[in-house]
Amino acid sequence: MKSLKTLVSLSALAVCMGAASMANASTITPNPTAFTTPGGTIAVSSPASLGIPVNCGIVFTGSVAAGGASASITGATVTGGGLCGVPVLLGLPWTLTPGAGTSGVYTGTVSGVNFKIVNDCATAPTTIDVKFDNATHALTIGTAQTVGKCKITALNVTPSPQFTLNP
Template sequence: MKSLKTLVSFTALAVCMGAASMANAASFSPVGKTFTTDATGTIVVKSPSSFGGAVTCKAVFQGTVRSDGKADITNVTISPGSSTLCNLPNITGLPWLLTPVTTTTGTATNVGYTITGAPPLIPATNCGPSQINVTLSSTASSISLAAANQPLSGSCTVQSLNVTATGVTIVP
């Protein structure tokens, strides 16, 4: 009888924890919406190719909201910012999976890029694929995605990321 009470107690605890986690779930909306972040987006990375120095580049993400409320980032365009290194990355791991955990937090999975390098001047870089934590904010007509100091495998860091897309929101 004691083991039955213990089993019932553990089961009740598991159900409550599951319900609590579902209450915090969030999703992107509307389903099927394709989006492109605006041209003012930036990404700052550190990598072996930059000898560990911060490189600021412009970043534009394109993606689609999935039926499960997550989003696939299907294309990432990096263009010149503070360095000619911005012309060199080859984005890897696409699609990147963007998952809202709450209305203000989420993860991006499969994030990665390579730089072939030009020895001996520029060492090669192979960053990711890695999962990074992101912060999210939403207005009635747009979302913003940010990240700070997120490590990627291959001795790389996303020092900061800031992009905004219109036509997509986050719903609890």
């Protein structure tokens, strides 16, 4: 009987924790919709750049899922001279999932991220942390994000049509 009470208590705790985490999730509007990120910028360091960040342009394309729980990044074009012509993005689509936010600034993740610059950066896809600001409608990173032997040191893209995240 005691083990049954413990099981019921643990189950109730798990349900409450799941409900609390769902309450922190955000949604993207407009949805569903296709988007692009014209004029975006990215900086990446890699062994090919001797660890020095290389600044490039980047345009993502994708779509926001119905209901806005996530967005799928289905394509990307890196622009600029020098090493900017070398990267190959791997494993698309990548998934953007919004998280919690306060004062119009939200956290989130992009999962499935991998690319190669001469050689593969990582042996498997990774998840990076991102931020979204409703005031600027920009998706950025707060700190450098490691993808195997490479690092995304800066990212600034603005989806068109403009995204807004809602709690």
